[in-house]
Amino acid sequence: MISGFLRCGRVKESLWYFERNPFQNVVSWTAAINGFVQNGLDLDAMKLFRRMLESDVMPNDVTFTSVVRASARLCDSGLGMSIVGLIVKFGFEHNTSVCNSLITLSLRLGEIDFAQRISNRMEKKDVVSWTAILDMHVEMGNLKEARRIFEDMPERNEVSWSAMIARYSQSGNAEEAVELFHRMVQDGYYPNRSCFASIINALANLKALQAGKNIHGHVSQVGLEKDIFISSSLIDLYSRCGEIKDARLLFDLISEKNVVCWNSMVSGYSQNGQLEKAKELFDKIPKTNTVSWNTLIAGYLENEQCDKVFEVFNQMLLSGEVPNKSSFSSIFCACATMASLEKGKNIHGKILKLGLQYDVFVGTALTDMYAKSGDIMSSKKVFSRMPEKNEISWTAMIQGLAENGFAEESLILFEEMERNNSSLIPNELILSAVLFACSHCGLVDRGLWYFNSMEKVYGVKPNSRHYTCLVDMLARSGRLSEAEKCIETMPWKPDCNTWAALLSGCNKYKDDRIAKRAAMKLWEMADENSSGYVMLSNVYASAGRWVDVLNTRKFMKEKGLKKISGCSWVEVRNQIHNFYSQDGNHSQSDEIYGILELIRSEMLAV
């Protein structure tokens, strides 16, 4: 009777019968405890376990497996360790099932060494043990070893397949996840709901709409469409493929919504640029969590609404939600975009208090923020203290150095990265930073070598940005014909920047012939965009060709093109002060110019 109620999720009724049962033994206690665990009521399970001990009923191996599972989900290290103590006291430390759940508990608590010690000492290992051990290797950062264990396991079941597929999908290896899924089905295993959720997740990452729809059809047929995990993944799949209406349809079908599916839907709207709808939905979430806030913040960041990023972040703090590494990395990205150094420094202080400075995402965002704000010393400091660096961290630092005028140091760092981190393969962003650095150092031959090695050595196909860097590098060093030839033969349609790079080289080396051709191209391209004309008129101006300057400006006026005025800004006490090159002067400009004049006269007097 009790277990029947538990299976239906009717925990209260089952407890009512349990309390009134005069013949309680280990089995009835364990059944009741497990009822709570099955229904996610882990704290209640632990309370019942304590009552069991107080009633002098001896727990057995089954009791412990349930209790350990509950304490793993509670993620309380003190509680976990006291359970371990009890297990040893009652002599179940060699029981396979207990050890299996202990491995998972240790992994949840971040005690990987402990997990390893348990697995090494186990006398007998079953399919559950091997699945837990597989997970342990993923946790240690060794997906390959996990796969090896998976392949060598004496026996596999749908949970072990599901685990391996999920791990591939979660570590950004969606293709491998899909391949494994196919093999699983071929081998005659039937995927369960967890497996469907994982494979939909992988297909969402691949933006494989048709394949996703096929799985969706199948899942509906077998009545799993309303499973909360599966439907959340499906919402994500449709959103990522731009089918936001279908995503919403699915969302509306879910009768018992949890915070995850709300977050999925909010994320869907913001990924599709519909920030107002995202905000509207966010405001309706019955009980938000950190991810909900982070989703909204990331949405505004992605859509370049930095003021909103700060606004929502402040609301998050006011609501009492504690920001995590993800929130901070978004905030620092926003600070970097705005070059808002003062704000960034303030928030940096908060990071230290929360102990998040060693996180790779946070560290990378901080490195980038300081570099983009021109504080290269702080950027270097943060970078050098990062205990773990990924390719994005290296890109931020290499690019930051190059763009702040430390091109040589940037190249030295790139070499260091190649030397000491064989697992990091330079991506297209790093290579474009490297080319940029070579160009600014005047290291043309080295730059050419990197450019020519891109495909052969690094397996990266040069994109239009790389070609622009190459043209810029050749033009800066006066190799103008080569630069022009490069534009003509490049596999991409050259854009304004590419021609402008050539033109400014012509300007520097006074090559009228090529300049004219480059200028013509810019004229042709600049129809809707004034920047080409502006650049052209600047080139004429610096060559002293004032008639041509006037003609260009006149032509721009006739076409109704307006030069986008230059703007710079400084931040004083959390407030941004803008200065425009044309109109829209600062409200205190009289005062500012007065002080500037004062400083100037004092400098002259020295």
Add this chain to the structure above:
DNA sequence: GTAGGGTTAG
């Protein structure tokens, strides 16, 4: 009466 696998942000 049990253990291992699942969804959202970065």
